[in-house]
Amino acid sequence: MRYFIPLLLLVACTSPQTGDSSADTDTSTQEIDGLLGILVLPERVVVPVGEEIQLNATGLLEDRKSADLTAVVDWYTDNSSVATISAGFDAEGRLTGASVGQTTAWASANGIDSVPVSVEVIDAQLLGLTVGPESIETAVGQTVQLSAQAAYSDGTRADAAGLVQWFTGDGEVAQIASGGVLTASGLGQTTVHATHGDLTSADIPVTVVDASQGADLVVTGTDVEASGGIILLTVVVENQGDVGASDFYVDGYLDPTGTPEAGDYGEDYQLVDYLGPGEETLVTLIFETDSGPHSVAILADSGGDVDEGDETNNVESLNVTVVDESPLPNIEVTYFDYLSDDESIYYALDIRNNGTLDVGAFKVELYVDLGFEPTPDDVGDQVINISGLHAGETKQADFLVENTCLYTGCTSWVLVDSYGNIEESNEDDNAQGPMSVD
Secondary structure, rough: OOOOOOOHHHHHOOOOOOOOOOOOOOOOOOOOOOOOEEEEOOOOOHHHHHOOOEEEEEEOOOOEEEEEEOOOOOOEEEEOOEEEEOOOOOOOOOEOOOOOOOEEEEEEEOOOEEOEEEEEEEEEOOOEEEEEEEOEEOOOOOEOOOOEEEEEOOEEEEEOOOOEEEEOOOOOOOOEEEOOEEEEEOOOOEEEEEEEOOOOOOOOEEEEEEEOOEEEEEEEEEEEEEEEEEEEEEEEEEOOOOOOOOEEEEEEEEOOOOOOOOOOOOEEEEEEEEEEOEEEEEEEEEEOOOOEEEEEEEEEOOOOOOOOOOOOOOOEEEEEEEOOOOOOOOOOEEEEEEEOOEEEEEEEEEEEOOOOEEOOOOOEEEEEEOOOOOOOOOOOOOOEEOEEEEOOEEEEEEEEEEEEOOOEEEEEEEEEEOOOOOOOOOOOOOEEEEEEEE
């Protein structure tokens, strides 16, 4: 797996530690040959008081490879009264929420500090777990990073892959480690799920096949907006192979001097967690540049991490002319899901500005049960305010409403810029739905 860390950022993170070493035992890291930088995941940690979550440290080496350094780095927090991190044997990187508050955490080795991660300790209950991908098809020996997202009673959403316990139905088909890394161990079918306390996620179906081709990542489509000094690419990447591909990067290159190859870092990039056989995904890449003609290249699996049947068809190139027209924002809901119990429905949204201009405050409206696509003329059940979005930025938004859909079912929608105040490059993609809720 390739974790991209800009080298400039790595150099900037070599300052001496100033926080509290909150390890359970004193440690001194061994010298790691060729270490350029350290990345700690998850990048944002939310944990209830008294709960634990696993942090993982990955090192970027001079040979462009990465290594798991979780057990060998030193761990630090800015405030050990809020959160502590263990360095005990078989518990390295386990962060515990000590008291409500905020702090930062980081790892250190060879005099290099990782980019700090934000840590928030909350006093809230876990309402539900959402895991992904929806299904997995892979080959023996391949690994897939599973995701888990927690929804808390105070409206917080956060990465929970290192918080939950993972279970597999058949260890001879698939094994799963702490943090949600699944390894295909034998041919067949099984399921995996996550639990925390009394909560259990939905099952993820897993099929392990004797793949003859492997994955095959191809850029099959590009949509370009180029104005006002911004190039916005919306790229379609398809897996044309017979097994899934996990944890790969798609990089974009502005005016490259040659054809990009695996290991070449682009000006912008996006991580794809998993792409099943026959599936496609959308990737958004943004470049700032001068007006006039430019060349752009897109490389799927830019880290060379996926074993593909055809390694020659990962690159797509095109010519783009940036004009001096005024750029515009484009607000869109990229994720819409819900959790429910007998009393409440919790709706979770990701809202992204896919345009080339920042946008100020706007409204987002929820329609719990509506039989048609809403417009700004339709009054919803609940409205929230988003303070603004930079071009390319994504924010989370959440609604918590009374469950009136328990016995009859509902058809829910959301609408961004629900008052119709924002001029956008595309006014037809502001509504998301319909979603069946029961």
